[in-house]
Amino acid sequence: MLSKKTKYGLKALTYLAKKEDRNPVPIGEIAQQNNISQKFLESILLLLRRTGVLASKKGKGGGYYLIKEPSEILMTDVIRVLEGPIAMVPCVSLNFYEKCDDCPDEGTCSVHKLMLKVRDSALEIYRNTTLSNLI
Amino acid sequence: MLSKKTKYGLKALTYLAKKEDRNPVPIGEIAQQNNISQKFLESILLLLRRTGVLASKKGKGGGYYLIKEPSEILMTDVIRVLEGPIAMVPCVSLNFYEKCDDCPDEGTCSVHKLMLKVRDSALEIYRNTTLSNLI
DNA sequence: ATAAATCCTATCGTTTTAGTAGATTAATAA
DNA sequence: TTATTAATCTACTAAAACGATAGGATTTAT
Known part of the structure:
Protein backbone atom coordinates (compact mmCIF):
# COMPACT_ATOMS: atom_id res chain seq x y z
CA MET A 1 0.00 0.00 0.00
CA LEU A 2 1.05 3.52 -0.78
CA SER A 3 1.46 5.53 2.40
CA LYS A 4 -0.60 8.67 2.96
CA LYS A 5 2.70 10.46 3.19
CA THR A 6 3.53 9.63 -0.41
CA LYS A 7 0.00 10.26 -1.56
CA TYR A 8 -0.18 13.67 0.08
CA GLY A 9 3.32 14.55 -1.06
CA LEU A 10 2.47 13.79 -4.67
CA LYS A 11 -0.76 15.76 -4.46
CA ALA A 12 1.04 18.73 -2.99
CA LEU A 13 3.71 18.66 -5.67
CA THR A 14 1.09 18.43 -8.38
CA TYR A 15 -0.80 21.32 -6.86
CA LEU A 16 2.32 23.46 -6.96
CA ALA A 17 3.15 22.37 -10.48
CA LYS A 18 -0.29 23.38 -11.73
CA LYS A 19 0.17 27.00 -10.68
CA GLU A 20 1.22 29.37 -13.43
CA ASP A 21 3.74 31.25 -11.30
CA ARG A 22 6.37 29.90 -8.92
CA ASN A 23 5.53 32.13 -5.98
CA PRO A 24 5.62 30.58 -2.51
CA VAL A 25 2.37 28.84 -1.55
CA PRO A 26 1.57 28.52 2.17
CA ILE A 27 1.03 25.03 3.59
CA GLY A 28 -2.45 26.01 4.72
CA GLU A 29 -3.61 26.59 1.18
CA ILE A 30 -2.15 23.33 -0.12
CA ALA A 31 -3.64 21.41 2.77
CA GLN A 32 -7.11 22.91 2.40
CA GLN A 33 -7.33 22.55 -1.35
CA ASN A 34 -6.31 18.91 -1.16
CA ASN A 35 -8.10 17.80 2.01
CA ILE A 36 -4.90 17.06 3.86
CA SER A 37 -4.20 17.52 7.57
CA GLN A 38 -2.08 20.65 7.70
CA LYS A 39 0.22 19.47 10.46
CA PHE A 40 0.90 16.19 8.71
CA LEU A 41 1.56 17.98 5.45
CA GLU A 42 4.05 20.24 7.22
CA SER A 43 6.34 17.33 7.93
CA ILE A 44 6.01 16.04 4.40
CA LEU A 45 6.88 19.35 2.74
CA LEU A 46 9.75 19.78 5.15
CA LEU A 47 11.12 16.43 4.04
CA LEU A 48 10.74 17.37 0.39
CA ARG A 49 12.60 20.57 1.03
CA ARG A 50 15.43 18.87 2.90
CA THR A 51 15.91 16.47 0.01
CA GLY A 52 16.00 19.23 -2.55
CA VAL A 53 12.70 18.66 -4.28
CA LEU A 54 11.16 21.85 -2.95
CA ALA A 55 12.33 25.16 -1.57
CA SER A 56 10.63 27.32 1.02
CA LYS A 57 10.42 30.89 2.15
CA LYS A 58 9.77 31.73 5.77
CA GLY A 59 7.62 34.44 7.28
CA LYS A 60 4.80 36.49 5.87
CA GLY A 61 4.29 35.86 2.18
CA GLY A 62 6.27 32.68 2.54
CA GLY A 63 5.46 29.14 1.61
CA TYR A 64 6.74 26.32 -0.56
CA TYR A 65 7.62 26.45 -4.22
CA LEU A 66 9.20 24.30 -6.90
CA ILE A 67 12.84 24.95 -7.74
CA LYS A 68 12.87 22.82 -10.86
CA GLU A 69 10.58 22.61 -13.83
CA PRO A 70 7.88 19.94 -13.33
CA SER A 71 9.29 18.18 -16.38
CA GLU A 72 12.62 17.88 -14.54
CA MET B 1 7.46 -3.78 1.18
CA LEU B 2 6.59 -7.38 0.64
CA SER B 3 5.39 -8.99 3.86
CA LYS B 4 7.19 -12.00 5.28
CA LYS B 5 3.91 -13.80 4.94
CA THR B 6 3.99 -13.46 1.18
CA LYS B 7 7.68 -14.17 0.99
CA TYR B 8 7.40 -17.34 3.06
CA GLY B 9 4.27 -18.41 1.23
CA LEU B 10 5.99 -18.10 -2.13
CA LYS B 11 9.03 -19.98 -0.89
CA ALA B 12 6.89 -22.76 0.47
CA LEU B 13 4.95 -23.07 -2.77
CA THR B 14 8.16 -23.15 -4.76
CA TYR B 15 9.58 -25.78 -2.47
CA LEU B 16 6.55 -27.98 -3.06
CA ALA B 17 6.62 -27.34 -6.79
CA LYS B 18 10.25 -28.44 -7.02
CA LYS B 19 9.50 -31.89 -5.67
CA GLU B 20 9.12 -34.61 -8.27
CA ASP B 21 6.13 -36.26 -6.61
CA ARG B 22 3.03 -34.66 -5.12
CA ASN B 23 3.10 -36.49 -1.82
CA PRO B 24 2.20 -34.54 1.30
CA VAL B 25 5.12 -32.64 2.82
CA PRO B 26 4.99 -31.83 6.54
CA ILE B 27 5.20 -28.20 7.62
CA GLY B 28 8.29 -28.95 9.66
CA GLU B 29 10.27 -29.95 6.60
CA ILE B 30 9.21 -26.92 4.59
CA ALA B 31 9.99 -24.61 7.49
CA GLN B 32 13.41 -26.09 8.16
CA GLN B 33 14.55 -26.20 4.57
CA ASN B 34 13.56 -22.59 4.03
CA ASN B 35 14.54 -21.04 7.36
CA ILE B 36 11.00 -20.15 8.29
CA SER B 37 9.44 -20.15 11.74
CA GLN B 38 7.28 -23.27 11.74
CA LYS B 39 4.41 -21.79 13.70
CA PHE B 40 4.24 -18.78 11.43
CA LEU B 41 4.36 -20.95 8.36
CA GLU B 42 1.48 -23.01 9.76
CA SER B 43 -0.87 -20.07 9.50
CA ILE B 44 0.31 -19.23 6.01
CA LEU B 45 -0.16 -22.73 4.65
CA LEU B 46 -3.55 -22.92 6.30
CA LEU B 47 -4.56 -19.77 4.47
CA LEU B 48 -3.32 -21.16 1.18
CA ARG B 49 -5.31 -24.31 1.76
CA ARG B 50 -8.49 -22.41 2.64
CA THR B 51 -8.22 -20.41 -0.56
CA GLY B 52 -7.73 -23.49 -2.69
CA VAL B 53 -4.09 -23.11 -3.62
CA LEU B 54 -2.97 -26.06 -1.53
CA ALA B 55 -4.47 -29.19 -0.04
CA SER B 56 -3.47 -30.98 3.14
CA LYS B 57 -3.56 -34.38 4.75
CA LYS B 58 -3.63 -34.86 8.50
CA GLY B 59 -1.86 -37.40 10.67
CA LYS B 60 1.18 -39.53 10.04
CA GLY B 61 2.37 -39.27 6.50
CA GLY B 62 0.39 -36.09 6.17
CA GLY B 63 1.37 -32.62 5.14
CA TYR B 64 0.68 -30.10 2.42
CA TYR B 65 0.71 -30.69 -1.31
CA LEU B 66 -0.14 -28.92 -4.55
CA ILE B 67 -3.46 -29.74 -6.15
CA LYS B 68 -2.73 -28.01 -9.43
CA GLU B 69 0.23 -28.13 -11.75
CA PRO B 70 2.76 -25.39 -10.98
CA SER B 71 2.16 -24.06 -14.47
CA GLU B 72 -1.51 -23.58 -13.56
C1' DA C 1 5.32 45.64 17.10
C1' DT C 2 2.37 42.40 14.86
C1' DA C 3 0.83 39.01 11.92
C1' DA C 4 1.94 35.24 9.01
C1' DA C 5 4.42 31.72 7.95
C1' DT C 6 8.03 27.93 8.28
C1' DC C 7 10.77 25.02 11.43
C1' DC C 8 11.54 21.79 15.09
C1' DT C 9 10.80 18.35 18.77
C1' DA C 10 8.08 15.45 21.12
C1' DT C 11 4.27 12.60 21.89
C1' DC C 12 0.36 9.49 21.01
C1' DG C 13 -3.26 6.24 19.68
C1' DT C 14 -4.20 2.76 16.38
C1' DT C 15 -3.14 -0.80 13.29
C1' DT C 16 -0.21 -4.14 11.24
C1' DT C 17 3.38 -7.40 11.45
C1' DA C 18 5.60 -11.36 12.88
C1' DG C 19 5.54 -14.24 15.67
C1' DT C 20 4.55 -17.65 20.23
C1' DA C 21 1.90 -20.91 23.19
C1' DG C 22 -1.05 -24.39 24.01
C1' DA C 23 -4.86 -27.27 23.31
C1' DT C 24 -7.59 -30.06 19.90
C1' DT C 25 -8.55 -33.07 16.10
C1' DA C 26 -7.60 -36.48 12.71
C1' DA C 27 -4.99 -40.13 10.44
C1' DT C 28 -1.83 -43.85 10.59
C1' DA C 29 0.94 -47.66 12.36
C1' DA C 30 1.96 -50.71 16.02
C1' DT D 1 -6.54 -50.06 21.22
C1' DT D 2 -2.78 -47.13 21.87
C1' DA D 3 0.93 -44.23 20.56
C1' DT D 4 2.63 -41.21 17.28
C1' DT D 5 2.46 -37.88 13.92
C1' DA D 6 0.82 -33.97 11.92
C1' DA D 7 -2.65 -30.50 10.77
C1' DT D 8 -6.11 -27.26 13.03
C1' DC D 9 -7.81 -23.80 16.01
C1' DT D 10 -7.81 -20.07 19.40
C1' DA D 11 -5.65 -16.76 21.88
C1' DC D 12 -2.11 -13.83 23.07
C1' DT D 13 2.00 -10.61 22.64
C1' DA D 14 6.01 -7.58 21.51
C1' DA D 15 7.60 -4.43 18.33
C1' DA D 16 7.30 -1.47 14.60
C1' DA D 17 4.98 1.57 11.42
C1' DC D 18 1.45 4.84 10.44
C1' DG D 19 -1.06 8.88 10.69
C1' DA D 20 -1.48 12.14 12.91
C1' DT D 21 -1.46 16.10 16.96
C1' DA D 22 0.58 19.68 20.24
C1' DG D 23 3.21 23.40 21.27
C1' DG D 24 6.66 26.38 20.84
C1' DA D 25 10.68 28.74 18.33
C1' DT D 26 12.16 31.28 14.52
C1' DT D 27 11.93 34.14 10.51
C1' DT D 28 10.02 37.71 7.45
C1' DA D 29 6.95 41.43 5.56
C1' DT D 30 4.27 45.26 6.68
Whole structure:
Protein backbone atom coordinates (compact mmCIF):
# COMPACT_ATOMS: atom_id res chain seq x y z
CA MET A 1 0.00 0.00 0.00
CA LEU A 2 1.05 3.52 -0.78
CA SER A 3 1.46 5.53 2.40
CA LYS A 4 -0.60 8.67 2.96
CA LYS A 5 2.70 10.46 3.19
CA THR A 6 3.53 9.63 -0.41
CA LYS A 7 0.00 10.26 -1.56
CA TYR A 8 -0.18 13.67 0.08
CA GLY A 9 3.32 14.55 -1.06
CA LEU A 10 2.47 13.79 -4.67
CA LYS A 11 -0.76 15.76 -4.46
CA ALA A 12 1.04 18.73 -2.99
CA LEU A 13 3.71 18.66 -5.67
CA THR A 14 1.09 18.43 -8.38
CA TYR A 15 -0.80 21.32 -6.86
CA LEU A 16 2.32 23.46 -6.96
CA ALA A 17 3.15 22.37 -10.48
CA LYS A 18 -0.29 23.38 -11.73
CA LYS A 19 0.17 27.00 -10.68
CA GLU A 20 1.22 29.37 -13.43
CA ASP A 21 3.74 31.25 -11.30
CA ARG A 22 6.37 29.90 -8.92
CA ASN A 23 5.53 32.13 -5.98
CA PRO A 24 5.62 30.58 -2.51
CA VAL A 25 2.37 28.84 -1.55
CA PRO A 26 1.57 28.52 2.17
CA ILE A 27 1.03 25.03 3.59
CA GLY A 28 -2.45 26.01 4.72
CA GLU A 29 -3.61 26.59 1.18
CA ILE A 30 -2.15 23.33 -0.12
CA ALA A 31 -3.64 21.41 2.77
CA GLN A 32 -7.11 22.91 2.40
CA GLN A 33 -7.33 22.55 -1.35
CA ASN A 34 -6.31 18.91 -1.16
CA ASN A 35 -8.10 17.80 2.01
CA ILE A 36 -4.90 17.06 3.86
CA SER A 37 -4.20 17.52 7.57
CA GLN A 38 -2.08 20.65 7.70
CA LYS A 39 0.22 19.47 10.46
CA PHE A 40 0.90 16.19 8.71
CA LEU A 41 1.56 17.98 5.45
CA GLU A 42 4.05 20.24 7.22
CA SER A 43 6.34 17.33 7.93
CA ILE A 44 6.01 16.04 4.40
CA LEU A 45 6.88 19.35 2.74
CA LEU A 46 9.75 19.78 5.15
CA LEU A 47 11.12 16.43 4.04
CA LEU A 48 10.74 17.37 0.39
CA ARG A 49 12.60 20.57 1.03
CA ARG A 50 15.43 18.87 2.90
CA THR A 51 15.91 16.47 0.01
CA GLY A 52 16.00 19.23 -2.55
CA VAL A 53 12.70 18.66 -4.28
CA LEU A 54 11.16 21.85 -2.95
CA ALA A 55 12.33 25.16 -1.57
CA SER A 56 10.63 27.32 1.02
CA LYS A 57 10.42 30.89 2.15
CA LYS A 58 9.77 31.73 5.77
CA GLY A 59 7.62 34.44 7.28
CA LYS A 60 4.80 36.49 5.87
CA GLY A 61 4.29 35.86 2.18
CA GLY A 62 6.27 32.68 2.54
CA GLY A 63 5.46 29.14 1.61
CA TYR A 64 6.74 26.32 -0.56
CA TYR A 65 7.62 26.45 -4.22
CA LEU A 66 9.20 24.30 -6.90
CA ILE A 67 12.84 24.95 -7.74
CA LYS A 68 12.87 22.82 -10.86
CA GLU A 69 10.58 22.61 -13.83
CA PRO A 70 7.88 19.94 -13.33
CA SER A 71 9.29 18.18 -16.38
CA GLU A 72 12.62 17.88 -14.54
CA ILE A 73 11.17 16.25 -11.44
CA LEU A 74 11.39 12.50 -11.79
CA MET A 75 9.11 10.10 -9.99
CA THR A 76 12.07 7.91 -9.09
CA ASP A 77 13.36 10.71 -6.88
CA VAL A 78 10.02 11.67 -5.40
CA ILE A 79 8.99 8.10 -4.61
CA ARG A 80 12.33 7.20 -3.07
CA VAL A 81 12.17 10.22 -0.77
CA LEU A 82 8.56 9.75 0.27
CA GLU A 83 7.95 6.02 0.10
CA GLY A 84 11.46 4.65 0.37
CA PRO A 85 12.80 1.83 -1.81
CA ILE A 86 10.97 1.12 -5.04
CA ALA A 87 11.80 -2.57 -4.72
CA MET A 88 9.49 -4.70 -2.62
CA VAL A 89 12.36 -6.68 -1.13
CA PRO A 90 15.73 -5.23 -0.11
CA CYS A 91 17.60 -7.94 -2.02
CA VAL A 92 16.45 -6.49 -5.36
CA SER A 93 16.85 -2.84 -4.40
CA LEU A 94 19.30 -0.69 -6.34
CA ASN A 95 19.59 2.10 -3.78
CA PHE A 96 18.80 0.22 -0.57
CA TYR A 97 20.29 -3.22 -1.20
CA GLU A 98 20.40 -5.69 1.67
CA LYS A 99 20.94 -9.41 1.70
CA CYS A 100 18.11 -11.54 3.06
CA ASP A 101 19.25 -13.36 6.18
CA ASP A 102 17.01 -16.33 5.49
CA CYS A 103 18.04 -16.82 1.89
CA PRO A 104 21.16 -18.90 1.15
CA ASP A 105 21.30 -18.06 -2.55
CA GLU A 106 19.67 -15.18 -4.38
CA GLY A 107 20.31 -16.81 -7.70
CA THR A 108 17.89 -19.61 -7.02
CA CYS A 109 15.38 -17.70 -4.90
CA SER A 110 11.90 -17.58 -6.38
CA VAL A 111 10.96 -14.43 -4.52
CA HIS A 112 14.07 -12.69 -5.76
CA LYS A 113 13.31 -13.73 -9.32
CA LEU A 114 9.74 -12.47 -9.22
CA MET A 115 10.41 -9.25 -7.36
CA LEU A 116 13.21 -8.36 -9.72
CA LYS A 117 10.72 -8.30 -12.56
CA VAL A 118 8.26 -6.24 -10.56
CA ARG A 119 10.93 -3.75 -9.59
CA ASP A 120 12.11 -3.39 -13.17
CA SER A 121 8.64 -2.62 -14.42
CA ALA A 122 7.97 -0.09 -11.67
CA LEU A 123 11.33 1.53 -12.24
CA GLU A 124 10.63 1.79 -15.94
CA ILE A 125 7.52 3.81 -15.15
CA TYR A 126 9.00 6.03 -12.47
CA ARG A 127 12.02 6.81 -14.61
CA ASN A 128 9.87 7.86 -17.51
CA THR A 129 7.34 9.86 -15.56
CA THR A 130 7.88 13.41 -14.42
CA LEU A 131 5.68 15.71 -12.42
CA SER A 132 4.53 17.36 -15.63
CA ASN A 133 3.17 14.02 -16.86
CA LEU A 134 0.80 13.90 -13.90
CA ILE A 135 -0.98 17.18 -14.49
CA MET B 1 7.46 -3.78 1.18
CA LEU B 2 6.59 -7.38 0.64
CA SER B 3 5.39 -8.99 3.86
CA LYS B 4 7.19 -12.00 5.28
CA LYS B 5 3.91 -13.80 4.94
CA THR B 6 3.99 -13.46 1.18
CA LYS B 7 7.68 -14.17 0.99
CA TYR B 8 7.40 -17.34 3.06
CA GLY B 9 4.27 -18.41 1.23
CA LEU B 10 5.99 -18.10 -2.13
CA LYS B 11 9.03 -19.98 -0.89
CA ALA B 12 6.89 -22.76 0.47
CA LEU B 13 4.95 -23.07 -2.77
CA THR B 14 8.16 -23.15 -4.76
CA TYR B 15 9.58 -25.78 -2.47
CA LEU B 16 6.55 -27.98 -3.06
CA ALA B 17 6.62 -27.34 -6.79
CA LYS B 18 10.25 -28.44 -7.02
CA LYS B 19 9.50 -31.89 -5.67
CA GLU B 20 9.12 -34.61 -8.27
CA ASP B 21 6.13 -36.26 -6.61
CA ARG B 22 3.03 -34.66 -5.12
CA ASN B 23 3.10 -36.49 -1.82
CA PRO B 24 2.20 -34.54 1.30
CA VAL B 25 5.12 -32.64 2.82
CA PRO B 26 4.99 -31.83 6.54
CA ILE B 27 5.20 -28.20 7.62
CA GLY B 28 8.29 -28.95 9.66
CA GLU B 29 10.27 -29.95 6.60
CA ILE B 30 9.21 -26.92 4.59
CA ALA B 31 9.99 -24.61 7.49
CA GLN B 32 13.41 -26.09 8.16
CA GLN B 33 14.55 -26.20 4.57
CA ASN B 34 13.56 -22.59 4.03
CA ASN B 35 14.54 -21.04 7.36
CA ILE B 36 11.00 -20.15 8.29
CA SER B 37 9.44 -20.15 11.74
CA GLN B 38 7.28 -23.27 11.74
CA LYS B 39 4.41 -21.79 13.70
CA PHE B 40 4.24 -18.78 11.43
CA LEU B 41 4.36 -20.95 8.36
CA GLU B 42 1.48 -23.01 9.76
CA SER B 43 -0.87 -20.07 9.50
CA ILE B 44 0.31 -19.23 6.01
CA LEU B 45 -0.16 -22.73 4.65
CA LEU B 46 -3.55 -22.92 6.30
CA LEU B 47 -4.56 -19.77 4.47
CA LEU B 48 -3.32 -21.16 1.18
CA ARG B 49 -5.31 -24.31 1.76
CA ARG B 50 -8.49 -22.41 2.64
CA THR B 51 -8.22 -20.41 -0.56
CA GLY B 52 -7.73 -23.49 -2.69
CA VAL B 53 -4.09 -23.11 -3.62
CA LEU B 54 -2.97 -26.06 -1.53
CA ALA B 55 -4.47 -29.19 -0.04
CA SER B 56 -3.47 -30.98 3.14
CA LYS B 57 -3.56 -34.38 4.75
CA LYS B 58 -3.63 -34.86 8.50
CA GLY B 59 -1.86 -37.40 10.67
CA LYS B 60 1.18 -39.53 10.04
CA GLY B 61 2.37 -39.27 6.50
CA GLY B 62 0.39 -36.09 6.17
CA GLY B 63 1.37 -32.62 5.14
CA TYR B 64 0.68 -30.10 2.42
CA TYR B 65 0.71 -30.69 -1.31
CA LEU B 66 -0.14 -28.92 -4.55
CA ILE B 67 -3.46 -29.74 -6.15
CA LYS B 68 -2.73 -28.01 -9.43
CA GLU B 69 0.23 -28.13 -11.75
CA PRO B 70 2.76 -25.39 -10.98
CA SER B 71 2.16 -24.06 -14.47
CA GLU B 72 -1.51 -23.58 -13.56
CA ILE B 73 -0.84 -21.55 -10.44
CA LEU B 74 -0.90 -17.86 -11.31
CA MET B 75 0.92 -15.21 -9.34
CA THR B 76 -2.16 -12.98 -9.47
CA ASP B 77 -3.99 -15.50 -7.31
CA VAL B 78 -1.13 -16.20 -4.95
CA ILE B 79 -0.27 -12.55 -4.40
CA ARG B 80 -3.87 -11.52 -3.85
CA VAL B 81 -4.31 -14.20 -1.21
CA LEU B 82 -1.06 -13.55 0.61
CA GLU B 83 -0.37 -9.88 0.10
CA GLY B 84 -3.82 -8.53 -0.67
CA PRO B 85 -4.54 -6.02 -3.45
CA ILE B 86 -1.98 -5.71 -6.21
CA ALA B 87 -2.79 -2.02 -6.58
CA MET B 88 -1.03 0.40 -4.28
CA VAL B 89 -4.14 2.51 -3.79
CA PRO B 90 -7.67 1.16 -3.44
CA CYS B 91 -8.98 3.57 -6.09
CA VAL B 92 -7.09 1.71 -8.82
CA SER B 93 -7.77 -1.78 -7.54
CA LEU B 94 -9.70 -4.22 -9.68
CA ASN B 95 -10.64 -6.65 -6.95
CA PHE B 96 -10.64 -4.37 -3.92
CA TYR B 97 -11.86 -1.05 -5.32
CA GLU B 98 -12.64 1.77 -2.90
CA LYS B 99 -13.10 5.45 -3.51
CA CYS B 100 -10.66 7.77 -1.75
CA ASP B 101 -12.52 9.97 0.72
CA ASP B 102 -10.11 12.86 0.23
CA CYS B 103 -10.23 12.85 -3.56
CA PRO B 104 -13.03 14.77 -5.30
CA ASP B 105 -12.28 13.46 -8.78
CA GLU B 106 -10.31 10.39 -9.77
CA GLY B 107 -10.11 11.58 -13.33
CA THR B 108 -7.88 14.50 -12.45
CA CYS B 109 -5.97 12.90 -9.55
CA SER B 110 -2.24 12.65 -10.12
CA VAL B 111 -1.85 9.78 -7.70
CA HIS B 112 -4.58 7.85 -9.43
CA LYS B 113 -2.95 8.42 -12.79
CA LEU B 114 0.46 7.25 -11.67
CA MET B 115 -0.70 4.29 -9.63
CA LEU B 116 -2.85 3.05 -12.47
CA LYS B 117 0.26 2.68 -14.58
CA VAL B 118 2.11 0.93 -11.80
CA ARG B 119 -0.76 -1.47 -11.19
CA ASP B 120 -1.02 -2.30 -14.88
CA SER B 121 2.63 -3.17 -15.13
CA ALA B 122 2.57 -5.31 -12.00
CA LEU B 123 -0.58 -7.04 -13.16
CA GLU B 124 1.00 -7.78 -16.50
CA ILE B 125 3.79 -9.61 -14.71
CA TYR B 126 1.67 -11.50 -12.22
CA ARG B 127 -0.75 -12.59 -14.92
CA ASN B 128 2.04 -13.98 -17.02
CA THR B 129 3.98 -15.66 -14.29
CA THR B 130 3.12 -19.05 -12.85
CA LEU B 131 4.75 -21.04 -10.09
CA SER B 132 6.61 -23.07 -12.70
CA ASN B 133 8.28 -19.90 -13.99
CA LEU B 134 9.84 -19.34 -10.57
CA ILE B 135 11.66 -22.65 -10.29
C1' DA C 1 5.32 45.64 17.10
C1' DT C 2 2.37 42.40 14.86
C1' DA C 3 0.83 39.01 11.92
C1' DA C 4 1.94 35.24 9.01
C1' DA C 5 4.42 31.72 7.95
C1' DT C 6 8.03 27.93 8.28
C1' DC C 7 10.77 25.02 11.43
C1' DC C 8 11.54 21.79 15.09
C1' DT C 9 10.80 18.35 18.77
C1' DA C 10 8.08 15.45 21.12
C1' DT C 11 4.27 12.60 21.89
C1' DC C 12 0.36 9.49 21.01
C1' DG C 13 -3.26 6.24 19.68
C1' DT C 14 -4.20 2.76 16.38
C1' DT C 15 -3.14 -0.80 13.29
C1' DT C 16 -0.21 -4.14 11.24
C1' DT C 17 3.38 -7.40 11.45
C1' DA C 18 5.60 -11.36 12.88
C1' DG C 19 5.54 -14.24 15.67
C1' DT C 20 4.55 -17.65 20.23
C1' DA C 21 1.90 -20.91 23.19
C1' DG C 22 -1.05 -24.39 24.01
C1' DA C 23 -4.86 -27.27 23.31
C1' DT C 24 -7.59 -30.06 19.90
C1' DT C 25 -8.55 -33.07 16.10
C1' DA C 26 -7.60 -36.48 12.71
C1' DA C 27 -4.99 -40.13 10.44
C1' DT C 28 -1.83 -43.85 10.59
C1' DA C 29 0.94 -47.66 12.36
C1' DA C 30 1.96 -50.71 16.02
C1' DT D 1 -6.54 -50.06 21.22
C1' DT D 2 -2.78 -47.13 21.87
C1' DA D 3 0.93 -44.23 20.56
C1' DT D 4 2.63 -41.21 17.28
C1' DT D 5 2.46 -37.88 13.92
C1' DA D 6 0.82 -33.97 11.92
C1' DA D 7 -2.65 -30.50 10.77
C1' DT D 8 -6.11 -27.26 13.03
C1' DC D 9 -7.81 -23.80 16.01
C1' DT D 10 -7.81 -20.07 19.40
C1' DA D 11 -5.65 -16.76 21.88
C1' DC D 12 -2.11 -13.83 23.07
C1' DT D 13 2.00 -10.61 22.64
C1' DA D 14 6.01 -7.58 21.51
C1' DA D 15 7.60 -4.43 18.33
C1' DA D 16 7.30 -1.47 14.60
C1' DA D 17 4.98 1.57 11.42
C1' DC D 18 1.45 4.84 10.44
C1' DG D 19 -1.06 8.88 10.69
C1' DA D 20 -1.48 12.14 12.91
C1' DT D 21 -1.46 16.10 16.96
C1' DA D 22 0.58 19.68 20.24
C1' DG D 23 3.21 23.40 21.27
C1' DG D 24 6.66 26.38 20.84
C1' DA D 25 10.68 28.74 18.33
C1' DT D 26 12.16 31.28 14.52
C1' DT D 27 11.93 34.14 10.51
C1' DT D 28 10.02 37.71 7.45
C1' DA D 29 6.95 41.43 5.56
C1' DT D 30 4.27 45.26 6.68
